[in-house]
Amino acid sequence: MDNVCEEQQYNTIFKTNSKTVFNYIYYKFGNEEKANDAVQEAFVKLWENCNKVTPDKAKSYLFTVANNLYLNVIKAEKVRLKHADKHRNESTNESPEFLLEEQQFKEKLENALDALPQNQRTTFLLNRIDGKKYAEIAELEGVSVKAIEKRMHLALKSLRDKIDGI
Amino acid sequence: MRENYLAKWLNNELTEEELEAFKATAEYAQYQKIKETTDKLSPPEFNMEQAWLQLNGQRMQEQAPKVITLSPFKKFLRVAAVAAVLIVGSYFYLGTLNTKVTTQLAERTELTLPDNSEIILNADSKITYNKKNWDNERNVELEGEAFFKVAKGKKFTVATDLGDVAVLGTQFNVQQRDDYFKVTCFEGLVQVSYKDQILKLPAGHSFAVVNGTITKQSSTATQPSWMQNESTFNSVPLKYVLAEFERQYDFKVETKNVDTEQLFTGTFSNSDFNVALESISTPLQLKYTIGTLNVVFYAEDTP
Known part of the structure; x- marks a missing residue:
């Protein structure tokens, strides 16, 4: 039963991981098309090798494939992340000045995020937006938890430096 | 403060004392704001259902050459997938034929x-x-x-x-x-x-x-x-020469009182019909008459 070739199992793996693969590649390159392609590529490869990959290894296999797919993409390519506006309009007691300030801050933050090194940005957003635990990110990236903490720390620090214009 | 304390803070791992000390710093407010604002961000929508459909299309023809996925053209993809299946199928089928x-x-x-x-x-x-x-x-x-x-x-x-x-x-x-x-x-x-x-x-x-x-x-x-538009023969029975003439000009050749087993050595042009007829008839001392779709060779002394 515990076989990735089983349709049920494969489908479960897809439901659990496809969005994270998408986000992971998106945070890296800021490119939706690449992210969508990576999902396809990773899962097709997983299907082709479903006999060799056990279910518990499937996740790290997916991320390795997705990662390798763009190994040769020029790192210097400028990243421009687009974020859906999740700003809630429930509270009515926000002054226009406050809203403007918020908007400006958000823009600054987005610029700072775009300017982060690729691995810091990916790690930071996987944690903050997707709520992935450090240990989980460490597993995906194939590095230690300590290294992930370092990235988180440096990412937050550079964000503040950047926003403050230091 | 501890190494990577910002990471610990984001992960709620700071002790109460550490947290107090951090809150007392000038930067704390900024960090807090960055954290809050980041948490409100979200990546573009991922259409899982669409991705699943597309993936199943790819898995169905898994052995076939890869289809390059162009996600913005969803309709195009469906058409392309069908076309790819047909092309790949016919490729394999035709490949087995000579x-x-x-x-x-x-x-x-x-x-x-x-x-x-x-x-x-x-x-x-x-x-x-x-x-x-x-x-x-x-x-x-x-x-x-x-x-x-x-x-x-x-x-x-x-x-x-x-x-x-x-x-x-x-x-x-x-x-x-x-x-x-x-x-x-x-x-x-x-x-x-x-x-x-x-x-x-x-x-x-x-x-x-x-x-x-x-x-x-x-x-x-x-x-x-x-290949130079000539047909050359070296001691070849006339019947083969005439057969080649028929092939080169798509023109029927008949003979009357002619020994088609006699050997012919010579060349005829494949591009000039009249010269070719002369090239064959002269050395063998034959005459010929040209009809609409055929030519008849006959011996000179034939009545």
Whole structure:
């Protein structure tokens, strides 16, 4: 039963991981098309090798494939992340000045995020937006938890430096 | 403060004292704001259902060449997937079939094989070979006449009803018409097998079987004459000469009181009809009359 070739199992793996693969590649390159392609590529490869990959290894296999797919993409390519506006309009007691300030801050933050090194940005957003635990990110990236903490720390620090214009 | 304390803070791992100390710093408010604002961000929508459908399309033709996915064109993708299945299917199906090239009367064609060997096919001839298996087996079946320029490589075989020709890399001409079989080697060395005979033919030599009799000739030509739009014969019975004339001009030839077994040595043009008729008739002291679709040769003394 515990076989990735089983349709049920494969489908479960897809439901659990496809969005994270998408986000992971998106945070890296800021490119939706690449992210969508990576999902396809990773899962097709997983299907082709479903006999060799056990279910518990499937996740790290997916991320390795997705990662390798763009190994040769020029790192210097400028990243421009687009974020859906999740700003809630429930509270009515926000002054226009406050809203403007918020908007400006958000823009600054987005610029700072775009300017982060690729691995810091990916790690930071996987944690903050997707709520992935450090240990989980460490597993995906194939590095230690300590290294992930370092990235988180440096990412937050550079964000503040950047926003403050230091 | 502790190493990577910002990471610990984001992960709620700071002790109460550490947290107090951090909150007391000037930067704390900024960090807090960054954290809050980041948490409100979200990446573009990921359409899982669409991705799943697309993935299933790809898995169905998993063995086939990869379809490049262009996600913005969702409709296009569906069409492309169907088209790809059809193309791939027909590719595999057609790949198992042999490739046939045929020339009609008075027609000539050139073809290049997968290894860049060249074949020039004379009129009313047919070549059959398997493109798919070409790398393993360079095997060509020939009916008619063709000139071969074989790229160096594995054994190259030309099979005809009368005999086989095997070579490694060379230029040669094979002619098989009814029971007339002639191989001329222009470069390198070819091996001809005819019935139970195997014979090596060096450049400048030809091997001919006419009416079951084997003759060997040598020539200094570098190409078969038909490639210069001429047909050349060296002691060949007239019937084969006339048959070649019919092939080159798509014109019926008849004879009256003419011995078609007599030998003919000479050349006729494949491009000038009247000159060709003269070239054949004069040396043999024949006359001819031209009809609408045929030409009749007759002996000069025929009433």
